[in-house]
Amino acid sequence: MLQSMQAPLFFALIAAFVTSIGLIAVAARGDWSERHSGLFALAAGGMLVTLSLLHITPEAFALSRHAPALILTGFLGGLMLSFLVRAVFPEGGDAGQAAAITPVMAVATHAFIDGIIYSVTFAASFSSGVYAAASLLLHKFPEGVIAFAILRRHGFANRQAFLLAFLAAAATTPLGVIASAPFMYGLGPETIGALFALSAGLLLYVATGPLMEPLKEETPMRSFLALGAGVGIAILIATLPVHGPEKGHGLSPLASHDLLDMVP
Template identity: 40%
Template sequence: MLHSVPPAVYASLVAGAVTTVGIIVVRRFSDWGRSNSAYFACFAAGVLIAVSFMHLIPKSLDISTNAPLMMLTGFLSLHVFNRFLNTKVCDRQGSAEFAIGVVAMIGIGFHSLIDGMIYSVTFSVSFFTGFLSALGMVLHEFPEGIVTFVLLLRGGFSERKSLWFAFCAAALTTPLGTLISIPWISQAAPQLLGNLLALSAGALFYVGATHLLPMAERESKKHSLVALVAGVATAFGIILSTG
């Protein structure tokens, strides 16, 4: 029975669990969680950016001739969507902090849903491709849960509501995205799979370069660069040892 469950489902469940741990940690050990979230963000950014450039992009180029266009589409789609959310929500709410909390919840919820779909796409290409992507993706879930909870709390939501909203938006949506996408991803033609992989590569690069790194830079942690290099080295080592 367990052998029939796709690896992408396990990866998405682990990601949801890691996000939940992040939320619980920042609630119970708020000082430790907030003070170290930048290191998790830097490490995850290094893994995601390295995996995108060194494995996902070359792999998608081998499969699909439309890969460059799809990479650009994946990158710009997340950028435009985030800009849209910030503009619409911030303009309609009286409190800037409330708007930021809602934007974080909606944006991260959508992003986590896409994360689940990315697991389906990458594991459909190969277990190795899925594993590399999942490594960086799972690691970035921890600070993502922390950020969602903290911003909702600052936006005026109660601690209980912040906990449950953050859990639903950042944790539950990842396995949901995987379960929704697996049935049709498994039947996809190679060209479509290559396009989706390229779309995922653009999305992953966006998450690493424009979402995680700026977060880490704002924290100005002393060893953040070390964490970033460690993330790149981890991805590089796994690619070389398995390739």
């Protein structure tokens, strides 16, 4: 099993490194990042909505017939988690920082699922794993930025935000590989599609809910530019030609084909 983990774990560590670069880029200017955390949150919201609709949701529909219900389940799950956090921390004290729990957990969940995808696609074939890893690496850079911006906006110090964002957005991808490695040959396309769908729903809730709160504080023009920047970056990421010899999105068509071949 250790030998079969080498390739997916190697690419997962690269993903964690790429995420950390994005994290370092904003953490190096912590005070500036804090002052503009609202704009970062709006840009992050634009990125998450766009990547969810262009990258995660299509893969969920391609692999799982239950994708619509599971996307709704993920969305409502994020809403219920947010209500639970507010019930536990109703006001004052740690309430502001507690509000970061739901969005940061969403980022961590998605990054963990990326690790599972690495394991499963490399189990299908080495080429499909490489294509999938290349595709997934594209959105790793902004994940660190998103997690850091969320934490800074909710009152975490620069060092705290860096550490927690690293744990949520970077460390969880190798952890996903390690946790899924013993079961990777038993995870079929339906399971992977279900994970994509739940992740898409959860991220859509975060993008349209907590990350849109700065709309009340920023001017319309600044808000529009921040959202537009996030959407533009996500579209650029989604359209870069790194999907192997065939056209496609998210996991390469070769990876998706090999996933389907794993069904008994």
